Amino acid sequence: MVPVEFSFLEKLKAVQARLRQEINFKPAGFDELVQLEMDELDQTVHPAIVLAVSRACAEHGQKSEALAVIIQFIFMAHKVHKLIKDDHDIAEELRQFPVLVGDLLYGKFFLELCREKLLFFLDPLAQVIGTMSEGGISRWLARDERLGIDECLHIVEMESASLMALASRLSAELAGASLPVQEQLEAFGWELGLAWGAWKEQLENTVVQSILQRANNILNETSLSSQLKLHPLREVYQYIEKQVSTNYKPQVVNGVGVCIN
Numbered sequence: 001m002v003p004v005e006f007s008f009l010e011k012l013k014a015v016q017a018r019l020r021q022e023i024n025f026k027p028a029g030f031d032e033l034v035q036l037e038m039d040e041l042d043q044t045v046h047p048a049i050v051l052a053v054s055r056a057c058a059e060h061g062q063k064s065e066a067l068a069v070i071i072q073f074i075f076m077a078h079k080v081h082k083l084i085k086d087d088h089d090i091a092e093e094l095r096q097f098p099v100l101v102g103d104l105l106y107g108k109f110f111l112e113l114c115r116e117k118l119l120f121f122l123d124p125l126a127q128v129i130g131t132m133s134e135g136g137i138s139r140w141l142a143r144d145e146r147l148g149i150d151e152c153l154h155i156v157e158m159e160s161a162s163l164m165a166l167a168s169r170l171s172a173e174l175a176g177a178s179l180p181v182q183e184q185l186e187a188f189g190w191e192l193g194l195a196w197g198a199w200k201e202q203l204e205n206t207v208v209q210s211i212l213q214r215a216n217n218i219l220n221e222t223s224l225s226s227q228l229k230l231h232p233l234r235e236v237y238q239y240i241e242k243q244v245s246t247n248y249k250p251q252v253v254n255g256v257g258v259c260i261n
Contacts, residue, residue, distance in 0.1 A: 036080055041243055045196060046071045048239070049164060050171045052232035053185055059175035066116040067174060070109045071167045074125065077105035078132045078159070121170055128166045135159035149203060156197035157190075164193025177228075184222045188233065191215035192240055199244040208244055212237075 047068035054064035106129070113119050135158025142155075168189030172182040195211040215237060223230050 036076070038076075038079075041196060041240070042075075042079070045192075045236075045240065046075050046164065046167055048236050049189055049192065050167050052236045053168050053171035053189075054175050055232040056185075056228045056230060057172055057175035057177045057181075058229060063116055063118065063174055064171060066112055066118065067121075067167075067171060070112050070116075070118070070121075070125070071163065071170075073105050073109035073112065074129060074132075075163060077109070078129070078136065078163075080105060082136060118174075124166055124170065128162050131158050131162045135162075149207060152201055152203065153194065153198060153207075156194055156201060160197030160200075161190045161193035164196070165190035178226075181222070181226050181228065184218060184226070185233075188215055188218045188222070191218065192237065195244060196240060212241055212244070 050068040050071055051064060054060070054067075109125070110122075113122055113125075135155050138155050138158065142151075147155075165186045166189075169182050169186035172185045177185070191211055191214045195208050195215065198211060199208045219230060219233060219237065222228060222233075
């Protein structure tokens with residue numbers, strides 16, 4: 001190795017030491033970086049629907065567990081990005097952390113796809129991320145407005161129903177279910193995600209129950225047209241139904257509460 005004989009060698013060493021220090025990330029707990037409040041449904045719903053569909057299709061492989069992790073990473077990343085604030089008086093690190101942590105979670109979902117050889121799911125997952133982001137933008141643009149039920153449900157469809165529907169369909173596809181069954185389970189997931197989102201927006205209980213009834217109807221139709229083991233799916237349905245029957249005060253993100261009853 002040729003020795004370095006720069007006249008500014010000490011400064012060069014100082015720069016190199018600084019670089020090593022900056023890229024030597026110290027371990028930090030998730031809660032130290034962002035204050036993300038996750039209720040029981042937030043932590044449970046997406047992994048549960050993936051695993052329930054897999055079990056309903058009599059698939060017990062480990063890839064369904066990986067898919068559940070991937071879907072949850074996407075959900076969490078979107079939720080973290082919703083913490084981004086535009087306040088001028090906020091410290092810059094508090095403004096940037098949600099962006100960086102959210103992007104890290106998106107990176108983790110992609111890494112998991114690669115590890116588990118599930119890259120063939122990248123296109124639909126990328127599309128649903130775009131749909132969810134579009135819903136988030138629509139919510140932000142409506143931050144000073146009071147939207148009616150239909151407008152509110154449209155945002156919920158993009159932010160919530162779309163991911164739950166895709167989680168159900170991809171799990172069915174991974175389990176080798178036929179295309180008609182995949183479509184039925186996708187519709188079931190859509191209605192569950194819509195009901196959950198409508199509940200979070202504190203829409204009238206009649207609206208939420210009407211959506212849940214549609215989900216139940218899909219389950220009943222599925223039982224007549226397929227050989228699925230519906231018990232796991234009914235478990236998820238009943239779990240959500242029970243949870244949304246309780247009183248709930250939704251988290252207000254960026255002061256945005258766009259929906260009215």
